[in-house]
Amino acid sequence: xxxxxxxxxxxxxxxxxxxxxxxxxxxxxxxxxxxxxxxxxxxxxxxxxxxxxxxxxxxxxxxxxxxxxxxxxxxxxxxxxxxxxxxxxxxxxxxxxxxxxxxxxxxxxxxxxxxxxxxxxxxxxxxxxxxxxxxxxxxxxxxxxxxxxxxxxxxxxxxxxxxxxxxxxxxxxxxxxxxxxxxxxxxxxxxxxxxxxxxxxxxxxxxxxxxxxxxxxxxxxxxxxxxxxxxxxxxxxxxxxxxxxxxxxxxxxxxxxxxxxxxxxxxxxxxxxxxxxxxxxxxxxxxxxxxxxxxxxxxxx
Numbered sequence: 165x166x167x168x169x170x171x172x173x174x175x176x177x178x179x180x181x182x183x184x185x186x187x188x189x190x191x192x193x194x195x196x197x198x199x200x201x202x203x204x205x206x207x208x209x210x211x212x213x214x215x216x217x218x219x220x221x222x223x224x225x226x227x228x229x230x231x232x233x234x235x236x237x238x239x240x241x242x243x244x245x246x247x248x249x250x251x252x253x254x255x256x257x258x259x260x261x262x263x264x265x266x267x268x269x270x271x272x273x274x275x276x277x278x279x280x281x282x283x284x285x286x287x288x289x290x291x292x293x294x295x296x297x298x299x300x301x302x303x304x305x306x307x308x309x310x311x312x313x314x315x316x317x318x319x320x321x322x323x324x325x326x327x328x329x330x331x332x333x334x335x336x337x338x339x340x341x342x343x344x345x346x347x348x349x350x351x352x353x354x355x356x357x358x359x360x361x362x363x364x365x366x367x368x369x370x371x372x373x374x375x376x377x378x379x380x381x382x383x384x385x386x387x388x389x390x391x392x393x394x395x396x397x398x399x400x401x402x403x404x405x406x407x408x409x410x411x412x413x414x415x416x417x418x419x420x421x422x423x424x425x426x427x428x429x430x431x432x433x434x435x436x437x438x439x440x441x442x443x444x445x446x447x448x449x450x451x452x453x454x455x456x457x458x459x460x461x462x463x464x465x
Contacts, residue, residue: 173364174229177259180390181227184246185212193245215245231256232264251358255392258361278305278422286310290446293412293430296419299359300369301328301352304425309442312449313430316341316405328352329372332380343401343409353386354393361392400430406448407441 186206190196195211207215213223218238226234226242234242239260243253278296286294286307293310297303302324303314311318316337317330331338331345331352342348360369376383395416402410412430419425432438 173259173262176361176364176390177229177231177263178227179388180255180259181246183390184248184252185209188247192247212242212245216241218242229263231260234260251354251392251394254394255358255361262361262364276302276304278419278425282419282422289429291442293442295428297327297426297428299363299424299426300326300366300372301356302326308449309446310430312406312445312452313402313404313410326372328356329376332376332383335380335382340405341403343403348400349382350386350391351393351395353383353389354391355395357387357390358392358394395426404441404445407445410438410441410445411436412438 185208186204188206190207190211193207193211193215195207195215209223209227210220213220216223216238218226218241223242231239239257243256246252248256276298282296283305286296286305289307290309293307293313295303295306295310295314303317303326304324306314314325317327318325320330320334320337322329331342331349335345338348339345356369356373360366360373363369373387377387397415398413400412400414402412404410410432412432414428414430416426416428419427432442
């Protein structure tokens with residue numbers, strides 16, 4: 165998938181591998197840097213080939229898109245040579261699998277709704293904001309507290325609500341809401357890029373990337389970096405229009421009963437200002453019960 169959302173596997177493989185080797189210097193790789201006028205900022209192709217234990221011709225073929233015939237041991241050696249982290253390794257293996265599956269559809273339809281039992285589970289979690297998204301970052305289901313927490317996201321036009329579209333196409337509102345906006349924006353693009361490696365023929369994902377690329381120069385730049393990232397746990401700082409700043413811990417986990425859907429849960433340590441603010445937010449959310457759950461409270465937009 166290139167920068168405007170069109171699937172181009174060879175280009176994706178080429179750009180991903182070339183950007184990974186460009187960030188590693190010979191010194192970092194434990195190689196002598198011969199000569200003072202290197203034409204590349206990072207490793208040369210022949211240096212990557214040597215580190216991975218393959219011929220230069222073979223590595224060149226891989227970087228041009230020929231990952232399909234690479235064995236697991238070759239991919240592991242390449243990942244080690246390029247110092248890929250776990251998310252980057254996952255992306256490399258997905259690209260290799262797709263390269264070997266040319267002509268055969270691997271598309272897995274992305275879930276567009278949750279089962280009633282999942283919504284019941286969310287509704288039973290009354291003290292923590294909890295919500296479910298798909299790989300495109302569409303919000304598919306939320307509990308009451310999550311709807312209140314994410315009311316600024318839900319207030320913008322468009323359904324289903326999409327957190328990455330909010331970040332890039334409503335940057336003023338997103339900067340008000342996300343305290344660490346720049347990191348959030350970088351992470352969102354990297355997570356979406358990882359999903360594109362898993363499901364490169366997802367038409368809705370292609371359309372989303374195309375829309376974001378067309379309308380956001382910042383997204384185009386982030387997408388062109390070819391960075392990928394998991395979103396499993398960490399801290400998120402939000403600035404809510406009703407209760408102020410919230411410093412939250414989050415856990416994100418795949419729903420085993422619905423592969424491709426992620427459950428996100430936000431919590432705060434007991435006795436902290438954020439824990440108190442969540443209680444206040446819950447009270448405010450209860451007061452909004454008369455409003456339809458499909459829309460955000462107008463006062464929070």
